[in-house]
Amino acid sequence: MWAKGENRDTVMLELEAALDRDHHFSDGHVISSMCTKPLDIAAEAHGMFLESNLGNAGLYPGTLDLEKQVIDAISQLLNGPADTAGGVVSGGTEANITALWIARNITGKKKVIFPRSAHFSFHKACDILAMESVMVSLTDDFTMDLDEVARHLDGDVAAVVGIAGTTELGAVDDIRGISEMLPENVFLHVDAAFGGFVLPFLRELGHDVPDFDLSIFGVSSIAADPHKMGMSTVPSGALLVRNREWIRTIHKDAPYLDMIGQLSALSGTRCSAAVAASYAAMRSLGRDGYTRIVEDCMKVTRHALASAERLGLEPVIEPIMNILCLRVPDPKKVQKMLDQRGWKVSVAQNPSSLRLVMMPHVTMGSIDDLFAELEIVLGEL
Ligand SMILES: Cc1ncc(COP(=O)(O)O)c(C=O)c1O
Numbered sequence: 001m002w003a004k005g006e007n008r009d010t011v012m013l014e015l016e017a018a019l020d021r022d023h024h025f026s027d028g029h030v031i032s033s034m035c036t037k038p039l040d041i042a043a044e045a046h047g048m049f050l051e052s053n054l055g056n057a058g059l060y061p062g063t064l065d066l067e068k069q070v071i072d073a074i075s076q077l078l079n080g081p082a083d084t085a086g087g088v089v090s091g092g093t094e095a096n097i098t099a100l101w102i103a104r105n106i107t108g109k110k111k112v113i114f115p116r117s118a119h120f121s122f123h124k125a126c127d128i129l130a131m132e133s134v135m136v137s138l139t140d141d142f143t144m145d146l147d148e149v150a151r152h153l154d155g156d157v158a159a160v161v162g163i164a165g166t167t168e169l170g171a172v173d174d175i176r177g178i179s180e181m182l183p184e185n186v187f188l189h190v191d192a193a194f195g196g197f198v199l200p201f202l203r204e205l206g207h208d209v210p211d212f213d214l215s216i217f218g219v220s221s222i223a224a225d226p227h228k229m230g231m232s233t234v235p236s237g238a239l240l241v242r243n244r245e246w247i248r249t250i251h252k253d254a255p256y257l258d259m260i261g262q263l264s265a266l267s268g269t270r271c272s273a274a275v276a277a278s279y280a281a282m283r284s285l286g287r288d289g290y291t292r293i294v295e296d297c298m299k300v301t302r303h304a305l306a307s308a309e310r311l312g313l314e315p316v317i318e319p320i321m322n323i324l325c326l327r328v329p330d331p332k333k334v335q336k337m338l339d340q341r342g343w344k345v346s347v348a349q350n351p352s353s354l355r356l357v358m359m360p361h362v363t364m365g366s367i368d369d370l371f372a373e374l375e376i377v378l379g380e381l
Pocket of ligand 1: 194
């Protein structure tokens, strides 16, 4: 700790210097992130609720009500039945860990089956919860191989996880197919951390989107992150659970807190400003606002695909969502060379490819500039 405090100007200069070294969505060069610049109203709402802490909800009945409205709105979006319950969490990782925690407690079993395409948060969850992970291969369309799932289903299985919008490719597992093969006592968690705020709007735009959410009776819980395509601030994720009784299985008493509800979350103190930000984003955009945003992202994605094809590059799969993975020679080297030119793109492992995420801050112009650089980089390989 510094021995003496510093004056405001000095502190602010130091902060600005740090901020200057960061990348910013507004310059259009970050094409690797699943987050984006939050809506202005979401950022403003975040600033208004800096004191709120739903870890001690008795002090914040107003914020608690906003959380309920956010969860109800996401539940409507994802076709939750009347008894759906849940909470705003810090993101997809916390939602996934919490879902498996509930699954373990309800079933008293420890095996979790998930596809190789699953986010690494499931490995964290298994580690923390002392659960056994069983990773299943993918079929040619990069979705979970259901025949292999069937081979692993035995009396020890607590949960099966399906992904509605994989991190690398944006692929959507056959959630209905999975639900139909599961015995009644196996928990089915859907990770729609990214897809939850994309797939419903693609459907509105007339895309052929398979059922993936709580409309399928066998789906026990679903994660969807407002801080990704939900246009809210970091950190905001959401976990919805089909039956509110299940959440009680992770409840712990906290007698010292001024509680009016159940303390049923992994976190104690919670960044509740993000609850207000998520409310502000969802209330101001509504379904039609999100639909327009997703439509724009898909236009930019198609533009990126056309630009890639002009360079003779093939996509790993036709983009389902606003993620495009391209087969390029030596993706890691290409990524590094683009990085040296000020572009942030990522690399997918499975299969090895250059990964672009067309979030709302990525414009047609940034794609044109990126592909001009990519052409040079590929020429220099
Ligand atoms: C499908 C999926 N699930 C979970 C996560 C983890 O989300 P977070 O980084 O918000 O914890 C991600 C992050 O990219 C994701 O793509």
